[in-house]
Amino acid sequence: MGRRITDKVTWVGKIDWELRRFHGDELSTHRGTSYNSYLIRDEKNILIDTAWGPYDKEFVSNLKKEIDLNDIDCIVINHGESDHSGSLVELMEQIPETPIYCSVNGKKSLKGLYHKDWNFVTVKTGDTLDIGSETLTFVEAKMLHWPDTMFTYMSGDNILFCTDAFGQHYASEKLFNDKVDQTELFEEAFKYYANILTPFNKLVSAKIKEILAMNLPLDYLCTSHGVIWRDDPVQIVEKYLEWSDNYKEDQITILYDTMWEGTRRFAEAIADGITGTDEDTTVKLYNLSKTDKNDVIAEVFRSKAVLVGSPTINKGITYATAGILEMIEGLKMTGKIGGAFGTYGWSGESVKVIAEKLEKSGFKMPVEETKALWNPDEEALENARKFGEAFANIANEQ
Numbered sequence: 001m002g003r004r005i006t007d008k009v010t011w012v013g014k015i016d017w018e019l020r021r022f023h024g025d026e027l028s029t030h031r032g033t034s035y036n037s038y039l040i041r042d043e044k045n046i047l048i049d050t051a052w053g054p055y056d057k058e059f060v061s062n063l064k065k066e067i068d069l070n071d072i073d074c075i076v077i078n079h080g081e082s083d084h085s086g087s088l089v090e091l092m093e094q095i096p097e098t099p100i101y102c103s104v105n106g107k108k109s110l111k112g113l114y115h116k117d118w119n120f121v122t123v124k125t126g127d128t129l130d131i132g133s134e135t136l137t138f139v140e141a142k143m144l145h146w147p148d149t150m151f152t153y154m155s156g157d158n159i160l161f162c163t164d165a166f167g168q169h170y171a172s173e174k175l176f177n178d179k180v181d182q183t184e185l186f187e188e189a190f191k192y193y194a195n196i197l198t199p200f201n202k203l204v205s206a207k208i209k210e211i212l213a214m215n216l217p218l219d220y221l222c223t224s225h226g227v228i229w230r231d232d233p234v235q236i237v238e239k240y241l242e243w244s245d246n247y248k249e250d251q252i253t254i255l256y257d258t259m260w261e262g263t264r265r266f267a268e269a270i271a272d273g274i275t276g277t278d279e280d281t282t283v284k285l286y287n288l289s290k291t292d293k294n295d296v297i298a299e300v301f302r303s304k305a306v307l308v309g310s311p312t313i314n315k316g317i318t319y320a321t322a323g324i325l326e327m328i329e330g331l332k333m334t335g336k337i338g339g340a341f342g343t344y345g346w347s348g349e350s351v352k353v354i355a356e357k358l359e360k361s362g363f364k365m366p367v368e369e370t371k372a373l374w375n376p377d378e379e380a381l382e383n384a385r386k387f388g389e390a391f392a393n394i395a396n397e398q
């Protein structure tokens with residue numbers, strides 16, 4: 001069923017309550033998601049984006065209940081990724097000549113994904129499309145989060161169709177930001193930013209400033225996932241500016257994996273040392289084998305400092321530790337300090353492996369790594385507490 005947004009714009013997307021994994025297994029979606037698509041009815045009728053392929057028949061069938069497909073004058077694909085373009089093949093079989101407006105890179109991605117010679121019309125920043133009483137203006141937004149990404153602005157209703165930016169993997173039957181639980185909404189928006197947009201912080205900030213400088217009136221941010229921002233849409237824009245600027249809260253996060261509980265006990269002793277030195281800073285501990293990796297990334301993103309610990313196994317680190325460190329490196333977080341710790345029985349390489357990876361990821365490493373042989377005894381645990389104290393003092397000076 002379509003849902004009215006304004007007199008001219010109807011939501012025609014798909015709410016996916018079932019989804020728990022996105023991008024293969026790369027991203028957890030505890031609260032599902034939605035694939036938002038919009039139908040603009042003016043003198044010309046425009047479809048903005050579609051839905052993920054598994055829902056293509058459902059998407060097209062529902063769209064037919066809103067409009068005769070032959071009355072769609074053109075399709076705008078703001079971003080070619082499969083979750084937004086996946087229903088195109090089903091749709092284009094029925095209206096094969098309909099022009100598809102997209103960026104130059106958008107055409108590359110759509111051709112690469114579907115191998116079809118559709119009627120592509122490539123656009124760049126500042127190009128416009130007269131749809132009757134209103135105008136669509138295209139704004140390229142490269143790397144937010146793909147090189148093909150663009151936004152489409154609709155005059156009159158003052159809507160920015162902003163594709164993945166400002167989105168959330170958050171299924172809700174309520175369509176608008178003012179209708180949903182605010183804690184859930186911002187938790188999902190934060191996790192989404194931390195896990196998807198962090199590598200592009202500088203581009204996020206620059207693009208937002210560019211759009212704000214255009215002084216376009218803005219009544220709606222029509223995202224591609226989750227709710228539409230209609231109540232004070234600038235609030236999420238301001239959050240993005242904050243998150244894209246070396247974001248950190250007064251939190252130290254301790255990540256560890258453990259085989260026989262030694263590294264866990266060592267981690268807890270370090271936490272004790274931090275808390276004993278600074279009772280204001282929030283300290284959180286996560287066992288990497290038992291915690292959702294994307295929730296962990298959100299906690300790393302909000303932290304001013306991160307400690308990572310692993311037992312030594314096969315002269316290296318555990319699978320879970322390696323996985324999270326790989327993610328941290330790729331996300332290119334800035335302005336944080338790090339530290340490494342671990343336990344070992346024989347060779348003890350884990351702390352060096354962790355320290356090198358954190359340093360390579362851009363973390364400042366002001367304290368030498370620490371490790372305990374075998375199961376830490378009282379002396380080793382006291383050393384861990386002292387390590388925590390030293391680390392807390394340095395983290396407070398940053």
Ligand code: FEO
Binds near residue numbers: 081
């Ligand atoms: Fe929601 Fe980049 O696709």
